[in-house]
Amino acid sequence: MNERNTTTSVIDLCSLVKEYPAGLLPGRTFRALDRVSFGVRRGEVFGFLGPNGAGKTTTLKIILGFLRATAGEAFLLGRPARDVAAREVVGYLPETAVYPEYLTAREAVSYYARLGGLRGARVRARTDAVLDLAGLGDDADRPLKFHSKGMRQRVGLAQAMVHEPQCLILDEPASGLDPLGRRQVREIIQRLRGEGMTIFFSSHELSEVEAICDTVAVLHRGRLRALGPLDELLAGRTGYRTRAEALESFFVDTIHQAV
Amino acid sequence: MNSMRTIGLIAYDTVRRARRRRHLPVLLVVALAVAGGVSYITFFGSKQYEQFYFQLMMLVLPLMSVLAAVLSSAWVLPQEIADRALHLVLARPVRRWEVIAGTYLGALAAGLGMFAVLTVIFLTAFSWRGIAFPPALAHAVVLLGVQVALFTALAQFLSLLTTPPMAAIVCILYYFLGQLVQPTLSPMLGAAGTASRPVVWALYVSLPHLNYFNLTTPVVHSWPAVPFAAVVPAVLYGAGWAALFVLLAMIRFERCEL
Numbered sequence: 001m002n003e004r005n006t007t008t009s010v011i012d013l014c015s016l017v018k019e020y021p022a023g024l025l026p027g028r029t030f031r032a033l034d035r036v037s038f039g040v041r042r043g044e045v046f047g048f049l050g051p052n053g054a055g056k057t058t059t060l061k062i063i064l065g066f067l068r069a070t071a072g073e074a075f076l077l078g079r080p081a082r083d084v085a086a087r088e089v090v091g092y093l094p095e096t097a098v099y100p101e102y103l104t105a106r107e108a109v110s111y112y113a114r115l116g117g118l119r120g121a122r123v124r125a126r127t128d129a130v131l132d133l134a135g136l137g138d139d140a141d142r143p144l145k146f147h148s149k150g151m152r153q154r155v156g157l158a159q160a161m162v163h164e165p166q167c168l169i170l171d172e173p174a175s176g177l178d179p180l181g182r183r184q185v186r187e188i189i190q191r192l193r194g195e196g197m198t199i200f201f202s203s204h205e206l207s208e209v210e211a212i213c214d215t216v217a218v219l220h221r222g223r224l225r226a227l228g229p230l231d232e233l234l235a236g237r238t239g240y241r242t243r244a245e246a247l248e249s250f251f252v253d254t255i256h257q258a259v
Numbered sequence: 260m261n262s263m264r265t266i267g268l269i270a271y272d273t274v275r276r277a278r279r280r281r282h283l284p285v286l287l288v289v290a291l292a293v294a295g296g297v298s299y300i301t302f303f304g305s306k307q308y309e310q311f312y313f314q315l316m317m318l319v320l321p322l323m324s325v326l327a328a329v330l331s332s333a334w335v336l337p338q339e340i341a342d343r344a345l346h347l348v349l350a351r352p353v354r355r356w357e358v359i360a361g362t363y364l365g366a367l368a369a370g371l372g373m374f375a376v377l378t379v380i381f382l383t384a385f386s387w388r389g390i391a392f393p394p395a396l397a398h399a400v401v402l403l404g405v406q407v408a409l410f411t412a413l414a415q416f417l418s419l420l421t422t423p424p425m426a427a428i429v430c431i432l433y434y435f436l437g438q439l440v441q442p443t444l445s446p447m448l449g450a451a452g453t454a455s456r457p458v459v460w461a462l463y464v465s466l467p468h469l470n471y472f473n474l475t476t477p478v479v480h481s482w483p484a485v486p487f488a489a490v491v492p493a494v495l496y497g498a499g500w501a502a503l504f505v506l507l508a509m510i511r512f513e514r515c516e517l
Binding site: 094 | 264265268269272275276279342343344346347348349350351352353354516517
């Protein structure tokens, strides 16, 4: 298989195409991704925007090796995404995941730490560290069935970080959270950003993206419609009260132009 | 990462999940009710009672164990895929075949655990009524354990091709029909013409012969024990089929889009 020797790119997508069968007739397909290419640089917080059905989750699944691309290839730190070793450097938070409710937060995070390759005392140390970072230190020994949605999302963040990945892939990390929960998640991401972690997250929460992202890509109907540093994309947009409003205007215009 | 360690972690998690499913306690209560209820039957003579008890045990024990195995196995992967718990596992440096091996071993441990508990219930009832264990019982128990392993693998494989309820239905149907494959097809193989012989032969070799795991007659009639080596071919036969189904599940899962 191909290998890429990239020193700056953590994630590299090369002309990704993904087609799904459409109906029972052979040959009829629905193209969910159409030649999507971009890279995520080390230490960057990359916002992946798009309306529902744009192909964001499909892209994430190809990056993580859950789906095969019909054409093109995804790379993680230069390795093909389907290479199991590539996933040693990645932490993933799905939009919705059901965690084993009978486990405590500590047990669940420890399980994923062991699956991530940690052993012995390191499991305990990292589990405690990420639970504290996620603000769950006091609730770590309560079964997950007694945790609120916001707390479970933070457990999700903790499991994504526990094996010390170089890159976090977050799918709608603030989805379904109340304002307090969103704020807590945003604070965690900002803290990780300060520590130099590469973060790739898909969202349609524009205020979140505006608050934490360096670079943004907009996907619509499987095609990349805009890509660049947030400051550059919003450069010509004046007259808005906040940058979040400017981003919303940019996002809506980009989608309308595409339509 | 070490594959054995990954498989062990996934297997342990699968056992934890299986322990929380409701079917195991239900099957346990049914088995307890059957074993306990039969102990109060008094209208048979002593010998008839023993045979009736053995017959019932050889009916209930394999059926309940296979049900436990199938119900433990058929829902594991589809459920984990549906609630995306599997995404959290596969986002780690975990290979897909390790997931199949781990979930199979976990479901097998749950099924065999249930089988062991059911066996102990029946043996306790034997002892309580002062019934001597039939000589072929140990052989029968080993073969039923192999059958549990086979059905755990079959249910896992089918659950990747269809829905869990359909996989379970097919497994239970095959539990009954599989007893007839060898007795039905073997004479047909001898009598088949040149044209039909390949079809009969293909059916004969492509379906597991479950009658190899059925020692009801020697148990019920307390036949003298045979050397343990006599059941080794059946054990290898069952293990081979189980391994084949696990391998097919691995091949299928490798191609699954999650």
